[in-house]
Amino acid sequence: MVSIRSVHGSAQLLLDVTGGVTDIVEKMHRTIAREVNPLNRLRDMTGETPVAKQGHTYRIIQSTTSLLKQGLHRSLDGLSAQEEWELSPQSLKITAALNGVCGDHLEASGNPLAISMHLRNSRGEKLQPGSTSLSTMIPDASPRIAVLVHGLCLSHEYWKGHNEGNLGTELQSAHGFTPLYLNYNTGRHISRNGRELSQQLQRLIETWPVEVEELTLIGHSMGGLVIRSACWYAGELDLPWTSRLKNAVYLGSPHHGAALAKAGHLLTSVMRQFRYASPFALVRHTSAGIKDLRHGNLLDDDWAGVDQDDFHPDYRKPVPLHEGTRHYFIAAAIGKQVWDLPSTMLGDLLVRLDSARGQHSDDLKKLSICAEDCRVFEKLNHLDLLDNKVVHEQILGWLA
Structure with missing residues (x-):
């Protein structure tokens, strides 16, 4: 059965895309018309050129789109708000991907x-920390909690594993952890997700059915950055949950940026320098979360007041690893050896080895890591880290 909320959201997004494409076409049309006849630049100011007349057509399209969105909201807002909505695993993965690409727009x-x-x-059931149902939903609550945080465009479903196992249930069987899985909008700024996660962890600790003795956070890709951001904001907000945080594990996390995000940003910067190409620099319309991955922004100060589409240096404020916590780093390399060319240049295809291991030429940004707490796995890619048996065994060994 098709969800009303799903239909509502999809239709709204389609209308938003229509408006965005209309803007792009109008900009391209104006650029071409003015370049063909430079006099059009002056005549367009008086409203006498075909460009100005065509602009009226575009305004009609945008007005019609706006009216359709208003009608959509009036028709479906009440129904979708009342609906008990639970997506299928496949639909959830599609929704998660959309959130990664344009989640900040969806929220706004x-x-x-x-x-x-x-x-x-x-079991995949949503928890409500602070409610009386928590003890019912977690009848075998352990004093040891492991929270698994997924990466960009993913969801909690990806921790279930495609091939070799579920890291959360393995932690429960081997070490008595109660596994919990975070689901969040990866298109938001990492700092906003970090602050919200910090507050949710505090509520979780306060309302857990038994006294919490140990908290372990495990983040894949962007999830590791959200964890580090949450630790920082716990200090800023004076939240004591970090006193229970014994371990943090980072799987392919781009601590100093992701190669793909850097390449996309460079392409956008180049395209913006050319009049005809500028309207098609679509990467600048991607989410705030993706843009944060260029350098690995963790804090509001890293992006506030900065045009993230412009070419600019790394303005990040150095964020050290949380003291009193054991931090473990896992990186992947597609090559057969860590030092061969594919591994050195491409890392796991999305994150280079130096970024995943926290290495940086600036000593202030470099993360202090013990050699025995860092492991690189050859012949694996970025997503392999989620469900690889050898990777799981390493984590289980560290957390024993």
Whole structure:
């Protein structure tokens, strides 16, 4: 059965895309018309040129789109708000991918497809920290909690593993952890997700059915950056949950930026320098979360007041690893050896080895890592880190 909220959100997003494409076409049209006849630049100011007349057509399209969106909201807002909505695993993965690409827009526009941050138990049920149902949903609550945080465009479903196992249930069987899985909108700024996660972890610790003795956070890719951001904001907000944080594990996390995000930003910067190409620099319309991955922004100060589409140096404020916590780093390399050319240049295809291991030429940004707490796995790519048996064995060994 098709969800009303899903139809509502998809239709709204389609209308938003229509408006965005109309803007791009109008800019391209104006650029070409003015370049063909430079006099059009002056005549267009008086409203006498075909360009100005065509602009009226574009305004009609945008006005019609706006009216359709208003009608859509009036028709479906009430129904979608009342609906008990639970997506199938496949639909959830598609929604998660959309959130990664344009999640900040979905949230700002009030689109029902925007994912709100929440925790789930091993059965996939949503938890509500602070409610009386928590003890019912976690009847075998352990004093040891492991929270698994997914990466960009992914969801909690990806921790279940495609081939070799579920890291959360393995931690439960081997070491008595109660596994919880975070689901969140990866298109938001990392710092905003980090602050919200910090507050949710505090509520979780306060309302857990038994006294929490140990908290372990495990983040894949962007998830590792969200964890580090959450630790920072715990100090800023004076939240004591970090006193229970014994371990943090980072799987292919781009601590100093992701290669693909850097390449996309460079391409956008080049395209913006050319009049005809500038309207098609679509990477600048991607989410705030993706743009944060260029350098690995963790804090509001890293992006506030900065045009993230412009070419600019790394303005990040250095964020050291949280003291009193053991930090473990896992990186992947597609080559057969760590030092061969594919591994050195490409890392795991998305994150280079130096970034995943926290290495940086600036000593202030370089992360202090013990050699025995860092492991590189050859012949693996970025997503392999989620469900590889050898990777799981390494984590289980560290957390024993």
